[in-house]
Amino acid sequence: MDRYLVIVSAGAGDVDRPTLDAVIGVLAAAGPTEACQPGDAAGLEAALKGLEGRVPVVAGGDGSLHLVVNRLRQLGLLDRVAVGLVPLGTGNDFARGAGVPLDPVAAARALATATPHRFDLLEDDGGAVVVNAAHAGLGAEAAAAATGYKPQLGPLAYPVGALIAGVRERGWELQVSVDGTLVASDARLLMVGVANGPTIGGGTPLAPEARPDDGRLDVVVVAALGPAARVAFATALRAGTHVDRDDVHYLRGTSVRISGEPVRHNTDGELGDALTAHGYQLLPTAWSLLVPQSAGAPR
Numbered sequence: 001m002d003r004y005l006v007i008v009s010a011g012a013g014d015v016d017r018p019t020l021d022a023v024i025g026v027l028a029a030a031g032p033t034e035a036c037q038p039g040d041a042a043g044l045e046a047a048l049k050g051l052e053g054r055v056p057v058v059a060g061g062d063g064s065l066h067l068v069v070n071r072l073r074q075l076g077l078l079d080r081v082a083v084g085l086v087p088l089g090t091g092n093d094f095a096r097g098a099g100v101p102l103d104p105v106a107a108a109r110a111l112a113t114a115t116p117h118r119f120d121l122l123e124d125d126g127g128a129v130v131v132n133a134a135h136a137g138l139g140a141e142a143a144a145a146a147t148g149y150k151p152q153l154g155p156l157a158y159p160v161g162a163l164i165a166g167v168r169e170r171g172w173e174l175q176v177s178v179d180g181t182l183v184a185s186d187a188r189l190l191m192v193g194v195a196n197g198p199t200i201g202g203g204t205p206l207a208p209e210a211r212p213d214d215g216r217l218d219v220v221v222v223a224a225l226g227p228a229a230r231v232a233f234a235t236a237l238r239a240g241t242h243v244d245r246d247d248v249h250y251l252r253g254t255s256v257r258i259s260g261e262p263v264r265h266n267t268d269g270e271l272g273d274a275l276t277a278h279g280y281q282l283l284p285t286a287w288s289l290l291v292p293q294s295a296g297a298p299r
Helices: 017-030 041-049 062-074 093-098 104-111 138-168 227-239
Strands: 004-008 033-036 055-060 082-087 115-124 133-137 172-178 181-189 191-195 217-222 248-253 255-267 270-291
Touching (some): 041 062, 062 082, 133 138, 133 172, 172 217, 191 255
Parallel strands (some): 004 055, 055 082
Antiparallel strands (some): 133 191, 133 255, 172 181, 172 255, 217 248
């Protein structure tokens, strides 16, 4: 019988409490279950150090999963612990790509018979890891603009943020290389996406061909700068057909480097500072997530 430690993000103040209680009830029926809501990094570290054989179950979205996976890696536990996920975030994009049910109660039920599946990670220059996706430029600014709308709009906040950022931002002069090969040199770009999973922002198919367990990262370089081009790109992005546009490069590899004008990066929904140079590399089969046996290969 498994034992579970449900980890609720300290930032999840707007979490649906009845749903969370239902999730805990489902897990408690399958095995001894305790819930905690660490208030800071030290609290999260203490909770993970005190697992004592329990399965850590992240109750949250990509940002919550990002924090737990990074802390497990820093503690040297990532190779020894399989993580459970109950999608209670705004976008839940990694859950989508990994085959985890998006209904939280269904995801909790599935954990009783779920099996560990190995997934890739992205590692940045600072040693932090990215679970689902990183993006620089318009995507990061859209996420920043969407922050204030999340409580009211949920997943619809990201398209609103993208609209606001799309009007405001002019683009950035950047160089982008994939596996050491230059893709864009001092070009004015709208955004650069580096994807492990296929979607961002609650289902937007940034990298439709990406699979989080295929040993490759997917890179999307966008140069749609004019007003008409931006509108057409945004429409194509929602449909997942943007990769066929002449002003979009879609590449696959194991490392990417972005340099040039200072540009903000967003990693799993976490906004960082503007950077003049930053890179990501793939870490294949770096961690285990419990996925339903019926899910098959990640989508």
